[in-house]
Amino acid sequence: MKYLKFFESFEQNNKSGDLITEDDIIECIKRDGNVYATIVQEIPNNDPDEPLKPKDIQDDLVTIEYDNKIGYVKLDDIEKID
Numbered sequence: 001m002k003y004l005k006f007f008e009s010f011e012q013n014n015k016s017g018d019l020i021t022e023d024d025i026i027e028c029i030k031r032d033g034n035v036y037a038t039i040v041q042e043i044p045n046n047d048p049d050e051p052l053k054p055k056d057i058q059d060d061l062v063t064i065e066y067d068n069k070i071g072y073v074k075l076d077d078i079e080k081i082d
Helices: 002-011 020-029
Strands: 035-037 053-058 061-066 071-073 078-081
Touching: 020 053, 035 061, 071 078
Parallel strands: none
Antiparallel strands: 035 078, 053 061, 061 071
């Protein structure tokens, strides 16, 4: 059992410990919500505490808008949705 618990910890991709799914991102886009991520491709100096607007998701890659710039975030790098 210890081995299962050890591997389960790698499946957590956000602060609350839940896996964020494509459906979560789609709901966030529909309600004009924000996501928070540590790594944003195309925007190297982003602040993880700054909200990012998701615009699209395709193959676990989320297109975001931040400060009138377009960037891409892997679904695994998203920490929080609000």
